[in-house]
Amino acid sequence: MDFSFTEEQNMLLETTRRFVSREYGFEARKQITSSETGMSRKTWSSLAEIGLLALLVPEENGGLEAGPVETMLVMSALGEGLVVEPFLTSAVMSTSAIARLGSTVQKEAWLPLLAGGEVIAVFAHEEKAASSDPLRINTTATPAGGGYVISGSKHVIYHAPQADLLLVSAKLPEGQLALFAIPANTPGLRMQAYPTVDGRRAADLHFQQMFVPADTRLCSADANEVIADVLDLGLAALCAEATGSLDKLLAATIEYAGARKQFGVPIGKFQALQHRMADMLIHREQARSMSYLAAIRAGEQAGAERSRALSAAKVVIGQACRFVGQQAVQIHGGMGVTDELDVSHYFKRLFAIEKLFGTTDSHLRRFSAAAS
Template sequence: MEFELSEEQRLLKESVDGLLTEAYDFEQRKKYMKKASWSKAIWGHLAAQGLLGLPFVESDGGFGAGAVEIMIVMEAFGRALVLEPYLATVVIGGGFLRHGGSTGQKTGHIPSIIDGSKTFAFAQLEKNSRYDLHDVTTSAKRKGKGWVIDGEKFVVINGENADTLVVTARTNGERRDRSGIGVFLVPADAKGIFKNAYPVQDGLHAADLTFTGVEVGPDAAVGDPENALPLIERVVDEARTALCAEAVGAMDESLKTTVEYLKTRKQFGVTIGSFQSLQHRAANMLVALEQARSMSMFATMAIESEDPAERANAVAAAKVQISRSGKFIGQQSIQLHGGIGMTMEAKIGHYFKRLTMIENTFGDAEYHLRRVSESDALI
């Protein structure tokens, strides 16, 4: 695959890398993990640098950037282990607004995303639904011109701190029907929402949400409330692509950190990097990284296709390789670091945790391998 960044894209990469190198400190990150889950000051820096407005068109106040620019940003975030809710807010929340939002919804939300004053959370996962986006039991029933939402959502990333929730809910049909699913923008402080917040393994924070008679207006529905699954699938595939890029950044930094450790850690009076068997393992990690990087680029180039099947197949294939490479590099990094790799003080363990969570977000390797196989069977 021939892939080369433009001058503007190289400048973006240098800019975001420089910002995170200067402002994102690992020790501070550990404090955010324990207390606030992410830094509003860092979020403000991202807004000031224009990163929160990248994918939005200029008429909405953004910069009209595409998937490659998001890939650049997410790779940098993966290298720095960024906790801030860029995926939930800009990629997913912004994705629903860009692809399905009304003029009023765009006007009411996009400027607040761009200036950093509003964050989003995607409330989609349900008990026993696994990775199937059409498995929805949360209901949205008509009440006058508005809607009443009832149900439960689990592991909602940024659900504790978000200002607006993007909620999938069934407007008609049975639990696993592909039709009859809507997407609703719900104020996080709406009456009838109960939150159970907690930290997850990779340092992010999530919440389980219960909706009991939550009333929203007619302007809450994004797109067609009877047939929003194609919109959901498109936005989630964009989120998967962004996660692939983040994983590449995390793998890249994991490999660099591990190689540096091999060059400095001594055993039997010599650096362990001089042992040929460990050199071979590091070389295998590099191969896995480059395979993942190529598939991330492949998904990035395909995600803007107007053909839903082409997008879905490319993203699923990328997610399979990213998951496999992430698991291999993460495990090798921990083993080559020895016991210290398992401690909270060592950064390498945090990369492994984040890679593990990325694999299990919106479908693991087995799930996406099945998607690719089913797609090939239809050809």
């Protein structure tokens, strides 16, 4: 299969890489992650200025109307720089959901603001009760008084403390799902915020009989299909981010092994470590191939083949995150776990990626279920 990219796609990749290299060095990132908000609105505005936040916005709403492959390229470059801004949840998942489900009025209200970086949206779907079915949720939306009453909780919602808009999934009395675009300052929302292991911010969201107007619901149709599509698009994008981080971590390890000397020679000369780094390279290449497959399948119609491909990608990439991360830390020794070295930050992000959107074990079960 030909995995070469078009001239426009290569330009998009290089534009993103130049931005990350110019404005998101390791020291700049440390200052951002240690700030009160854990992100940079200036960086977010810069991402909007170069058009990245409009990547999945339809052309009629002033966007680029790109697809999963373009998303993969941008996410890979952002993964190389360990960018902590909420690109995945806002510019990819939330933007895609509104573009797919929103009415004309809702699209005109939200998509230009999202593309311009004026609003950060967070896709709030994950719940604490683990389930093999990602569409099986307990949060409910009950029609009442010309609107809906939202009750329930969402668990470990990345970037929720920074959000202006929450896209909350809830189950209607008839059993189908609906998606609501709810301003983050709506009364009845209790947010428990905390830092995550990978230097980001997340929160548990508790909806305590929260009333929202009817026009906060995105469209009146059954949202199950769109939510499933958005979750798979997000999973493919996360896999792409992992490949960017894997690239940088492998390169840092090879460079260190060539410079660090033991017994008068670089440790990269030792055959045992050469074998380790060769295995790291194999895992990285397998992860990249599966990321391509995930991006291609994410743009297809839902079905068993798409589910199998995306779960297979998450399994292979999850295994690569664990193996490459652990080997990089071991080869670096004690330095590999210090905050002063970028290796530890790549390791922690890869650790988190392996857990997000379903663990390796859960996707192995999903892969098997899709085959039967």
